[in-house]
Each structure stands twice: as C-alpha cells, then as structure tokens.
Amino acid sequence: MLSVCIVNWNTREDLRRCLASLPEGAGALPLEVFVVDNASTDGSPEMVAADFPQVRLIRNMENTGFAHANNQAIRECRGDYILLLNPDTLAHSDALAILVTTLEAHPAAGIAGPKLLNRDGSLQYSCRRFPTFTTGLFRNSVLGRLFPGNAQVQDYLMTYFDHMAQTTVDWVSGAALCIRRSTLEQIGLLDEDYFMYCEDVDWCYRAVRAGWNVLYCPEAVITHIIGRGSDQAVEAMVRAHHHSMGIYYRKHYASGTLWFLRWLPPLGIWLRLQMVLREKRRGFRGG
Secondary structure: OEEEEEEEOOOHHHHHHHHHHHHHHHOOOOEEEEEEEEOOOOOHHHHHHHHOOOOEEEEEOOOOOHHHHHHHHHOOOOOOEEEEEOOOEEEOOOHHHHHHHHHHHOOOEEEEEEEEEOOOOOEOOOEEOOOOHHHHHHOOOHHHHHOOOOHHHHHHHOOOOOOOOOEEEOEEOOOEEEEEHHHHHHHOOOOOOOOOOOHHHHHHHHHHHOOOEEEEEEEEEEEEOOOOOHHHHHHHHHHHHHHHHHHHHHHHOHHHOOHHHOOHHHHHHHHHHHHHHHHHHHHHHOO
16 A cells, blocks of 8 residues: 655645545555645635545644645554655556556565656756755755756766666655655654755655665656745745754754864855745845
8 A cells, every 4th residue: 555645734625636536546455644744725625625535634723834744644544555745746547556666576665756747848857866965066056057057967967877877866755755654764854943945855765774775766757846935935935944954054064073164064055045035035026
C-alpha cells in the first residue's frame, strides 16, 4: 500500500484537482490518502470532507508548517511506502504506481522522485546535487548574473543530462517524494525545525548518510504548478526559505567548516535574503 500525505493551505481548487488525479496515478495500487489542512480559510477542508469522504482529513487550527503537518499524517500512515505530495500537483497515468515499483525493484533505494513538469509541459529541475558553499555563491546572486550558466549551478541543478533516464541523485523535491517505510524508520521523521523549505534536502541527506540511494524516476510523471500556496504570502515565504537554509547549514555543514570561515555562509544567506526581498518589493511596485 502507498500512503499519500498532502499538506494544504488555501489551495482548494488545486487540491480538488490533485485528489481527483490520484486514482489514475495509482492504477491498481492500493492507496490511502491524508490531507492535513493548515488552517485554510478558503473552504478547503469542507471541500475535502464533502467531495472526497474517503480521504483522511486532519484539520489544524493554525499553520504549523510543512514538516510538522506531514509528520502528523506520517504517524498515521499504514503503507509500506509514503508519498509526500503537494496540493498543486497532478499525477499522470500510473505515476504513483511506478514510483512504488521502482523502489521495489531497487532495494538499496530509500527515496524516489518523479519527473516534474511545469504547467506548460516543460521540465522542472526537481532532482539535484546537495548544495555547497560555491552553489550558494553563484545561485541567485550577483555572481550568478555575472557568470550565467556557470558550472557550479549547472552541477547543482543537474542540467548536464536530459532527465530521460533513471539515475541516482542526491535529493529530490518534496513536492513529490516517495520514501520506503524502512528508510523512514531508520532516519526518522521530517525535521520540524524547518517550517517550510529544505526539509526535503535534509531528509535525503540523512538517507544518503545512512547508506540509502535516492532515485530520480522519469517514467513517473507529475505536473507541478509551483508556488500556488507560497505565492499567497511571498515575503514570509522568502524569509522562511532563507531561515531554513541557515538551519540546514548549521545542522550539516558548520562543524566541518574552518572556525574562522563559519560566518561566511550565514552572511551570504542574509545578503541573498536582502537581495531577493528587494527584488520582490520592486516587482510589487512595478519597478
């Protein structure tokens, strides 16, 4: 059985389409579905209760974040495989079943992710290498604009291959991430220190450190309409993203950095935050 965990915040119509796509995505695969609603005010939980009574609905009285809400559902899951799935996704034919059969065929793999497509059918770079200090320097920074197409970002995004072949990667996007129960039992739940963002990188990092492989599975296809929830609170989500980047650095990299250089990544994260916020605010003003 596959357990699907969907965390929702004010994306009612996207969630409706996502849930409606799951039977085709699962095929003959037994499925249980959980929706954890993080205090939506758009009628999302009422829609789920009325239109999808077979779905296990968990209603939070406040927005508890992505990791915490997923963990609420994971604790109740009965499946041998658990899929984190964003509400702004659409599962293509047999996509969920393919993820499970891929993990069954590769016992050394603890996590698998599908090919993610944008609304227009173009590719999303949803499988990546773990971030490094140089990645942070060149991605979404002044240096990145001075040196577009630099090797550091290309390596991080894995733009050097066509994403048509199954391959072992460092991490896959939490928008659609399937984990084996035995892997989960070994590495633990999502880290709730992350309110939103980077918890998928962290989970995959812990899995790889524990000896598991992470697979990118292009035969499984899911459309992902990026940012439908986060676009409702852009500045708060930008701040949350950078806060999570700082947590990830301190948790996994700080101890391995020379003590007199440990201030550089936090400073870089802060500077990047200021740059992104400035650009977002200028965009709001139409400047």
